[in-house]
Amino acid sequence: MQDPRVPPGTRDRFEALYLACYPAVHRYALRRTDSVDDIADVIAETFLTAWRRLDDVPEGDATVLWLYGTARRVLANHRRGELRRTALASRLRDELITGQEAAPADPRADVVRAAFATLATADREVLALACWEELTGPQIATVLGCSSTAVRLRLHRARKRLARLLDMTDEAPVMAALRGENR
Amino acid sequence: MSKIDRMVSAIDPAAGRAAPAVSPGVYDLLEEIVATEPQGGRSRLRRRLLAGAAAAGIAAAALIVVPLVTGAESSAYAVTRQADGSITVKLNELRDPELLERDLAVLGVKAKVSYTPPGKGCSRNFTSADPGIPREELTSKDPKVKAAARQKMDSSPSAQAFDLELGGVVRIFPDHIEQGQTAVMEFSENSDQTTGPEKPRVLWEFSFQLANGPVGECVLTDKPGWNDIGDPEKNPEAFPPPGS
Numbered sequence: 001m002q003d004p005r006v007p008p009g010t011r012d013r014f015e016a017l018y019l020a021c022y023p024a025v026h027r028y029a030l031r032r033t034d035s036v037d038d039i040a041d042v043i044a045e046t047f048l049t050a051w052r053r054l055d056d057v058p059e060g061d062a063t064v065l066w067l068y069g070t071a072r073r074v075l076a077n078h079r080r081g082e083l084r085r086t087a088l089a090s091r092l093r094d095e096l097i098t099g100q101e102a103a104p105a106d107p108r109a110d111v112v113r114a115a116f117a118t119l120a121t122a123d124r125e126v127l128a129l130a131c132w133e134e135l136t137g138p139q140i141a142t143v144l145g146c147s148s149t150a151v152r153l154r155l156h157r158a159r160k161r162l163a164r165l166l167d168m169t170d171e172a173p174v175m176a177a178l179r180g181e182n183r
Numbered sequence: 184m185s186k187i188d189r190m191v192s193a194i195d196p197a198a199g200r201a202a203p204a205v206s207p208g209v210y211d212l213l214e215e216i217v218a219t220e221p222q223g224g225r226s227r228l229r230r231r232l233l234a235g236a237a238a239a240g241i242a243a244a245a246l247i248v249v250p251l252v253t254g255a256e257s258s259a260y261a262v263t264r265q266a267d268g269s270i271t272v273k274l275n276e277l278r279d280p281e282l283l284e285r286d287l288a289v290l291g292v293k294a295k296v297s298y299t300p301p302g303k304g305c306s307r308n309f310t311s312a313d314p315g316i317p318r319e320e321l322t323s324k325d326p327k328v329k330a331a332a333r334q335k336m337d338s339s340p341s342a343q344a345f346d347l348e349l350g351g352v353v354r355i356f357p358d359h360i361e362q363g364q365t366a367v368m369e370f371s372e373n374s375d376q377t378t379g380p381e382k383p384r385v386l387w388e389f390s391f392q393l394a395n396g397p398v399g400e401c402v403l404t405d406k407p408g409w410n411d412i413g414d415p416e417k418n419p420e421a422f423p424p425p426g427s
Binding site: 007010011014015018019022023026027030031043044047048051052054090091092093094095096109112113116127128130131132159162163166 | 187188191193196197203205206208209211215217219221
Protein backbone atom coordinates (compact mmCIF):
# COMPACT_ATOMS: atom_id res chain seq x y z
CA MET A 1 0.00 0.00 0.00
CA GLN A 2 1.25 3.45 -0.84
CA ASP A 3 2.02 5.41 2.31
CA PRO A 4 0.13 8.71 1.94
CA ARG A 5 2.96 10.57 3.63
CA VAL A 6 5.52 9.53 1.03
CA PRO A 7 5.51 11.50 -2.24
CA PRO A 8 5.50 9.22 -5.29
CA GLY A 9 8.96 8.27 -6.54
CA THR A 10 10.57 8.97 -3.16
CA ARG A 11 10.69 5.37 -2.10
CA ASP A 12 12.08 4.23 -5.46
CA ARG A 13 14.81 6.81 -5.35
CA PHE A 14 15.75 5.91 -1.81
CA GLU A 15 15.72 2.21 -2.53
CA ALA A 16 18.00 2.68 -5.53
CA LEU A 17 20.52 4.74 -3.59
CA TYR A 18 20.35 2.42 -0.58
CA LEU A 19 21.10 -0.69 -2.60
CA ALA A 20 23.80 1.05 -4.65
CA CYS A 21 25.59 2.59 -1.68
CA TYR A 22 24.98 -0.01 1.03
CA PRO A 23 28.30 -1.86 0.49
CA ALA A 24 30.29 1.38 0.60
CA VAL A 25 28.61 2.61 3.79
CA HIS A 26 28.93 -0.82 5.38
CA ARG A 27 32.66 -0.88 4.68
CA TYR A 28 33.03 2.71 5.87
CA ALA A 29 31.49 1.75 9.23
CA LEU A 30 33.40 -1.53 9.42
CA ARG A 31 36.71 0.27 8.97
CA ARG A 32 36.10 2.68 11.80
CA THR A 33 34.40 0.77 14.58
CA ASP A 34 35.09 -2.57 16.19
CA SER A 35 31.74 -3.58 17.58
CA VAL A 36 29.03 -5.19 15.54
CA ASP A 37 26.40 -3.07 17.29
CA ASP A 38 28.24 0.11 16.37
CA ILE A 39 28.49 -0.92 12.72
CA ALA A 40 24.76 -1.63 12.57
CA ASP A 41 23.96 1.67 14.33
CA VAL A 42 26.13 3.72 11.99
CA ILE A 43 24.65 2.09 8.88
CA ALA A 44 21.08 2.50 10.16
CA GLU A 45 21.50 6.10 11.32
CA THR A 46 23.27 7.13 8.12
CA PHE A 47 20.57 5.79 5.83
CA LEU A 48 17.82 7.02 8.13
CA THR A 49 19.26 10.51 7.77
CA ALA A 50 19.36 10.08 3.98
CA TRP A 51 15.71 9.00 4.00
CA ARG A 52 14.64 11.98 6.07
CA ARG A 53 16.66 14.43 4.03
CA LEU A 54 16.35 12.85 0.61
CA ASP A 55 15.97 16.24 -1.05
CA ASP A 56 19.41 17.20 0.25
CA VAL A 57 21.14 14.07 -1.05
CA PRO A 58 22.95 14.85 -4.31
CA GLU A 59 22.60 12.62 -7.36
CA GLY A 60 25.29 10.57 -9.09
CA ASP A 61 28.80 10.09 -7.80
CA ALA A 62 28.23 12.68 -5.10
CA THR A 63 25.65 10.48 -3.34
CA VAL A 64 28.18 8.22 -1.69
CA LEU A 65 30.31 11.19 -0.66
CA TRP A 66 27.27 12.72 1.04
CA LEU A 67 26.68 9.42 2.83
CA TYR A 68 30.32 9.24 3.95
CA GLY A 69 30.01 12.77 5.33
CA THR A 70 26.83 11.79 7.17
CA ALA A 71 28.35 8.57 8.50
CA ARG A 72 31.31 10.56 9.72
CA ARG A 73 29.04 12.81 11.76
CA VAL A 74 27.09 9.84 13.07
CA LEU A 75 30.36 8.30 14.22
CA ALA A 76 31.52 11.55 15.78
CA ASN A 77 28.30 11.68 17.80
CA HIS A 78 28.86 8.07 18.66
CA ARG A 79 32.29 8.75 20.03
CA ARG A 80 30.83 11.48 22.17
CA GLY A 81 28.41 8.90 23.49
CA GLU A 82 25.42 10.65 22.00
CA LEU A 83 24.24 8.05 19.54
CA ARG A 84 21.23 6.25 20.79
CA ARG A 85 21.21 2.55 20.18
CA THR A 86 18.76 2.34 17.35
CA ALA A 87 15.99 -0.20 17.42
CA LEU A 88 16.48 -0.74 13.71
CA ALA A 89 18.54 -3.36 11.98
CA SER A 90 18.16 -6.20 14.49
CA ARG A 91 18.45 -8.86 11.81
CA LEU A 92 21.45 -7.13 10.28
CA ARG A 93 23.07 -7.16 13.72
CA ASP A 94 22.64 -10.93 13.95
CA GLU A 95 24.11 -11.40 10.50
CA LEU A 96 27.08 -9.25 11.39
CA ILE A 97 27.76 -11.30 14.50
CA THR A 98 27.81 -14.58 12.61
CA GLY A 99 29.83 -13.06 9.79
CA GLN A 100 32.47 -11.62 12.09
CA GLU A 101 36.02 -12.65 11.32
CA ALA A 102 39.24 -11.73 13.03
CA ALA A 103 41.90 -9.93 11.04
CA PRO A 104 44.79 -12.26 10.24
CA ALA A 105 47.57 -11.88 12.77
CA ASP A 106 50.51 -10.10 11.19
CA PRO A 107 53.03 -8.57 13.58
CA ARG A 108 54.40 -6.21 10.96
CA ALA A 109 51.02 -4.80 10.01
CA ASP A 110 50.32 -4.56 13.74
CA VAL A 111 53.12 -2.05 14.07
CA VAL A 112 51.56 0.20 11.43
CA ARG A 113 48.13 -0.36 12.92
CA ALA A 114 49.34 0.65 16.37
CA ALA A 115 51.00 3.79 15.03
CA PHE A 116 47.92 4.66 12.98
CA ALA A 117 45.76 4.26 16.07
CA THR A 118 47.78 6.84 17.98
CA LEU A 119 47.16 9.52 15.33
CA ALA A 120 44.55 12.19 16.00
CA THR A 121 41.06 11.40 14.69
CA ALA A 122 41.29 14.05 11.96
CA ASP A 123 44.62 12.65 10.70
CA ARG A 124 43.28 9.11 10.69
CA GLU A 125 40.15 10.13 8.82
CA VAL A 126 41.90 11.97 6.02
CA LEU A 127 44.36 9.07 5.53
CA ALA A 128 41.57 6.50 5.67
CA LEU A 129 39.47 8.35 3.09
CA ALA A 130 42.50 8.52 0.79
CA CYS A 131 43.87 5.00 1.29
CA TRP A 132 40.85 2.88 2.23
CA GLU A 133 37.94 4.55 0.44
CA GLU A 134 40.48 5.58 -2.23
CA LEU A 135 39.00 9.01 -2.68
CA THR A 136 40.68 11.89 -4.52
CA GLY A 137 41.51 15.20 -2.85
CA PRO A 138 38.39 17.00 -4.12
CA GLN A 139 36.21 14.05 -3.08
CA ILE A 140 37.69 14.08 0.42
CA ALA A 141 37.04 17.82 0.51
CA THR A 142 33.36 17.14 -0.22
CA VAL A 143 33.12 14.55 2.55
CA LEU A 144 34.87 16.74 5.10
CA GLY A 145 33.22 19.96 3.97
CA CYS A 146 36.47 21.82 3.44
CA SER A 147 38.56 23.02 0.48
CA SER A 148 40.80 20.79 -1.63
CA THR A 149 43.74 22.88 -0.53
CA ALA A 150 42.93 22.16 3.10
CA VAL A 151 42.72 18.45 2.28
CA ARG A 152 46.15 18.47 0.61
CA LEU A 153 47.60 20.19 3.65
CA ARG A 154 45.92 17.82 6.10
CA LEU A 155 47.00 14.76 4.13
CA HIS A 156 50.56 16.02 3.98
CA ARG A 157 50.64 16.61 7.73
CA ALA A 158 48.98 13.29 8.55
CA ARG A 159 51.48 11.39 6.40
CA LYS A 160 54.35 13.21 8.05
CA ARG A 161 53.06 12.45 11.52
CA LEU A 162 52.56 8.79 10.75
CA ALA A 163 56.01 8.56 9.20
CA ARG A 164 57.50 10.13 12.28
CA LEU A 165 55.68 7.66 14.50
CA LEU A 166 56.93 4.75 12.45
CA ASP A 167 60.50 6.04 12.48
CA MET A 168 60.44 5.57 16.20
CA THR A 169 59.30 2.01 15.82
CA ASP A 170 60.93 -0.91 14.11
CA GLU A 171 60.59 0.44 10.58
CA ALA A 172 62.92 -1.79 8.56
CA PRO A 173 61.03 -5.10 8.74
CA VAL A 174 57.75 -3.27 8.18
CA MET A 175 59.04 -1.68 5.02
CA ALA A 176 60.47 -4.94 3.77
CA ALA A 177 57.21 -6.73 4.31
CA LEU A 178 55.27 -4.05 2.51
CA ARG A 179 57.68 -3.92 -0.38
CA GLY A 180 56.98 -7.56 -0.99
CA GLU A 181 53.30 -6.77 -1.31
CA ASN A 182 53.64 -3.96 -3.82
CA ARG A 183 51.29 -4.21 -6.69
CA MET B 184 50.98 6.56 -4.00
CA SER B 185 53.48 7.32 -1.28
CA LYS B 186 55.09 4.71 0.94
CA ILE B 187 53.02 5.87 3.83
CA ASP B 188 49.85 5.53 1.78
CA ARG B 189 50.76 1.97 0.88
CA MET B 190 51.33 1.17 4.52
CA VAL B 191 47.94 2.58 5.43
CA SER B 192 46.30 0.68 2.58
CA ALA B 193 47.85 -2.52 3.89
CA ILE B 194 46.08 -2.16 7.22
CA ASP B 195 42.66 -1.51 5.69
CA PRO B 196 40.34 -3.40 8.08
CA ALA B 197 38.00 -4.20 5.21
CA ALA B 198 40.77 -5.58 2.98
CA GLY B 199 40.57 -9.26 2.29
CA ARG B 200 36.95 -9.41 3.32
CA ALA B 201 34.24 -10.21 0.86
CA ALA B 202 32.17 -7.23 -0.22
CA PRO B 203 29.16 -6.87 2.07
CA ALA B 204 26.35 -8.87 0.56
CA VAL B 205 22.86 -7.46 0.25
CA SER B 206 21.52 -9.95 2.76
CA PRO B 207 18.00 -10.34 4.19
CA GLY B 208 19.04 -8.12 7.10
CA VAL B 209 19.94 -5.38 4.63
CA TYR B 210 16.48 -5.60 3.07
CA ASP B 211 14.90 -5.60 6.52
CA LEU B 212 16.69 -2.38 7.36
CA LEU B 213 15.50 -0.81 4.11
CA GLU B 214 11.90 -1.68 4.95
CA GLU B 215 12.31 -0.39 8.50
CA ILE B 216 13.69 2.92 7.30
CA VAL B 217 11.04 3.61 4.65
CA ALA B 218 8.35 2.79 7.22
CA THR B 219 9.49 5.79 9.31
CA GLU B 220 8.35 9.36 8.77
CA PRO B 221 9.61 10.49 5.39
CA GLN B 222 11.56 13.60 4.56
CA GLY B 223 10.43 17.14 4.98
CA GLY B 224 7.56 16.43 7.26
CA ARG B 225 7.90 15.67 10.82
CA SER B 226 11.33 16.28 12.20
CA ARG B 227 12.27 19.50 10.49
CA LEU B 228 8.90 21.15 10.40
CA ARG B 229 8.12 20.09 13.92
CA ARG B 230 11.31 21.55 15.21
CA ARG B 231 10.38 24.80 13.53
CA LEU B 232 6.93 24.75 15.08
CA LEU B 233 8.21 24.09 18.51
CA ALA B 234 10.89 26.72 18.25
CA GLY B 235 8.14 29.21 17.50
CA ALA B 236 6.17 27.81 20.38
CA ALA B 237 8.85 28.64 22.86
CA ALA B 238 8.79 32.26 21.88
CA ALA B 239 5.02 32.35 22.07
CA GLY B 240 5.00 30.58 25.41
CA ILE B 241 2.53 27.96 24.28
CA ALA B 242 2.98 24.34 23.39
CA ALA B 243 3.35 24.77 19.68
CA ALA B 244 2.91 27.55 17.22
CA ALA B 245 3.94 27.94 13.66
CA LEU B 246 4.72 30.66 11.22
CA ILE B 247 3.69 29.17 7.96
CA VAL B 248 3.59 31.16 4.79
CA VAL B 249 0.72 29.38 3.12
CA PRO B 250 -2.61 31.12 2.75
CA LEU B 251 -5.41 29.19 4.34
CA VAL B 252 -8.13 30.41 2.04
CA THR B 253 -7.58 28.85 -1.34
CA GLY B 254 -10.95 29.77 -2.80
CA ALA B 255 -10.96 26.48 -4.63
CA GLU B 256 -12.95 24.53 -2.09
CA SER B 257 -16.40 25.23 -0.86
CA SER B 258 -16.35 23.47 2.49
CA ALA B 259 -14.71 25.19 5.46
CA TYR B 260 -12.60 22.13 6.25
CA ALA B 261 -12.05 18.48 5.44
CA VAL B 262 -11.47 15.87 8.13
CA THR B 263 -10.16 12.51 6.94
CA ARG B 264 -9.17 9.36 8.75
CA GLN B 265 -6.04 7.95 7.11
CA ALA B 266 -5.09 4.33 6.61
CA ASP B 267 -2.47 4.51 9.38
CA GLY B 268 -5.06 5.64 11.93
CA SER B 269 -4.06 9.28 11.92
CA ILE B 270 -6.59 12.02 11.20
CA THR B 271 -5.90 14.90 8.86
CA VAL B 272 -7.64 18.25 9.11
CA LYS B 273 -7.40 20.55 6.16
CA LEU B 274 -8.77 24.00 6.84
CA ASN B 275 -10.07 26.11 4.03
CA GLU B 276 -11.86 28.76 6.00
CA LEU B 277 -11.78 29.68 9.65
CA ARG B 278 -15.43 29.20 10.47
CA ASP B 279 -17.62 26.68 12.27
CA PRO B 280 -15.16 25.61 14.98
CA GLU B 281 -17.90 23.76 16.87
CA LEU B 282 -18.66 21.70 13.77
CA LEU B 283 -15.00 20.72 13.53
CA GLU B 284 -14.98 19.77 17.22
CA ARG B 285 -18.00 17.56 16.61
CA ASP B 286 -16.50 15.86 13.55
CA LEU B 287 -13.31 15.15 15.45
CA ALA B 288 -15.31 13.77 18.38
CA VAL B 289 -16.99 11.34 15.97
CA LEU B 290 -13.51 10.07 15.10
CA GLY B 291 -12.66 9.74 18.79
CA VAL B 292 -10.64 12.92 19.31
CA LYS B 293 -11.85 15.30 21.97
CA ALA B 294 -10.90 18.76 20.80
CA LYS B 295 -11.38 22.41 21.62
CA VAL B 296 -10.98 24.56 18.53
CA SER B 297 -10.82 28.31 18.44
CA TYR B 298 -10.33 30.74 15.60
CA THR B 299 -8.96 34.04 16.76
CA PRO B 300 -8.55 37.29 14.83
CA PRO B 301 -4.99 38.47 14.20
CA GLY B 302 -3.44 40.07 17.23
CA LYS B 303 -5.66 38.13 19.60
CA GLY B 304 -5.09 34.88 21.40
CA CYS B 305 -7.17 32.50 23.41
CA SER B 306 -6.68 32.33 27.11
CA ARG B 307 -8.12 29.16 28.62
CA ASN B 308 -7.94 27.45 31.96
CA PHE B 309 -6.51 23.95 31.66
CA THR B 310 -3.69 21.74 32.83
CA SER B 311 -1.11 21.12 30.13
CA ALA B 312 -0.03 17.54 29.56
CA ASP B 313 3.48 18.75 28.71
CA PRO B 314 6.41 19.21 31.03
CA GLY B 315 7.38 22.79 31.63
CA ILE B 316 10.54 23.71 29.78
CA PRO B 317 12.16 26.94 30.94
CA ARG B 318 12.59 29.37 28.08
CA GLU B 319 16.17 30.12 29.06
CA GLU B 320 17.01 26.46 28.43
CA LEU B 321 15.59 26.65 24.91
CA THR B 322 17.55 29.77 24.12
CA SER B 323 20.61 28.68 26.06
CA LYS B 324 24.03 29.36 24.57
CA ASP B 325 25.19 25.98 25.81
CA PRO B 326 24.38 23.64 22.91
CA LYS B 327 23.98 20.71 25.28
CA VAL B 328 21.36 22.48 27.41
CA LYS B 329 19.60 23.68 24.27
CA ALA B 330 19.63 20.24 22.67
CA ALA B 331 18.27 18.63 25.82
CA ALA B 332 15.45 21.17 26.01
CA ARG B 333 14.64 20.64 22.31
CA GLN B 334 14.67 16.92 22.85
CA LYS B 335 12.29 17.32 25.78
CA MET B 336 10.03 19.41 23.62
CA ASP B 337 10.15 17.05 20.65
CA SER B 338 9.13 14.16 22.87
CA SER B 339 6.44 16.04 24.77
CA PRO B 340 2.93 14.55 24.67
CA SER B 341 1.64 17.42 22.52
CA ALA B 342 4.45 17.10 19.99
CA GLN B 343 3.77 13.38 19.68
CA ALA B 344 0.08 13.90 19.10
CA PHE B 345 0.17 16.17 16.07
CA ASP B 346 2.08 17.23 13.06
CA LEU B 347 1.73 20.21 10.79
CA GLU B 348 2.27 19.32 7.20
CA LEU B 349 2.87 21.29 4.08
CA GLY B 350 -0.25 22.87 2.65
CA GLY B 351 -1.57 23.69 6.09
CA VAL B 352 -2.77 20.20 6.90
CA VAL B 353 -2.87 19.28 10.57
CA ARG B 354 -2.33 15.60 11.23
CA ILE B 355 -3.51 14.24 14.55
CA PHE B 356 -2.30 10.94 15.98
CA PRO B 357 -5.11 9.59 18.19
CA ASP B 358 -2.80 6.84 19.48
CA HIS B 359 -0.90 9.53 21.31
CA ILE B 360 -3.92 11.07 22.96
CA GLU B 361 -4.88 9.44 26.23
CA GLN B 362 -8.28 9.00 27.77
CA GLY B 363 -9.32 12.23 29.44
CA GLN B 364 -7.02 14.40 27.34
CA THR B 365 -8.29 17.16 25.09
CA ALA B 366 -6.54 18.59 22.04
CA VAL B 367 -6.66 22.37 22.40
CA MET B 368 -6.16 23.94 18.99
CA GLU B 369 -6.00 27.56 18.07
CA PHE B 370 -5.90 29.07 14.62
CA SER B 371 -5.30 32.65 13.72
CA GLU B 372 -5.13 34.19 10.29
CA ASN B 373 -3.85 37.47 8.99
CA SER B 374 -6.50 39.47 7.09
CA ASP B 375 -3.96 40.27 4.39
CA GLN B 376 -3.00 36.98 2.76
CA THR B 377 -0.95 38.25 -0.15
CA THR B 378 2.60 36.99 -0.04
CA GLY B 379 5.83 38.47 -1.18
CA PRO B 380 9.31 39.06 0.09
CA GLU B 381 8.68 42.80 0.23
CA LYS B 382 6.18 42.46 3.04
CA PRO B 383 7.19 39.64 5.31
CA ARG B 384 4.73 38.93 8.04
CA VAL B 385 2.84 36.17 9.77
CA LEU B 386 0.16 34.80 7.51
CA TRP B 387 -1.33 32.45 9.97
CA GLU B 388 -0.56 30.81 13.24
CA PHE B 389 -1.54 27.52 14.71
CA SER B 390 -1.07 26.05 18.14
CA PHE B 391 -1.79 22.61 19.49
CA GLN B 392 -1.63 21.55 23.08
CA LEU B 393 -2.84 18.51 24.95
CA ALA B 394 -4.74 19.23 28.13
CA ASN B 395 -5.28 16.86 31.03
CA GLY B 396 -8.81 17.10 32.37
CA PRO B 397 -11.34 19.87 31.80
CA VAL B 398 -10.66 22.80 29.48
CA GLY B 399 -12.06 26.26 30.17
CA GLU B 400 -13.76 28.53 27.66
CA CYS B 401 -11.79 30.75 25.34
CA VAL B 402 -11.23 34.29 26.60
CA LEU B 403 -9.84 36.55 23.90
CA THR B 404 -6.71 38.36 24.97
CA ASP B 405 -4.31 40.70 23.17
CA LYS B 406 -1.17 39.23 21.67
CA PRO B 407 1.03 42.23 20.98
CA GLY B 408 3.88 40.24 19.42
CA TRP B 409 1.64 38.53 16.90
CA ASN B 410 3.08 40.05 13.77
CA ASP B 411 6.62 40.23 15.05
CA ILE B 412 8.55 37.70 13.03
CA GLY B 413 12.03 38.83 13.90
CA ASP B 414 14.62 39.66 11.33
CA PRO B 415 15.50 37.66 8.21
CA GLU B 416 18.80 36.54 9.72
CA LYS B 417 17.26 34.93 12.75
CA ASN B 418 14.08 33.69 11.20
CA PRO B 419 14.74 33.05 7.49
CA GLU B 420 11.71 30.78 7.19
CA ALA B 421 9.39 33.75 7.51
CA PHE B 422 11.03 35.38 4.52
CA PRO B 423 10.48 33.02 1.62
CA PRO B 424 12.02 33.69 -1.76
CA PRO B 425 9.58 35.03 -4.34
CA GLY B 426 7.39 32.41 -5.91
CA SER B 427 7.65 29.95 -3.06
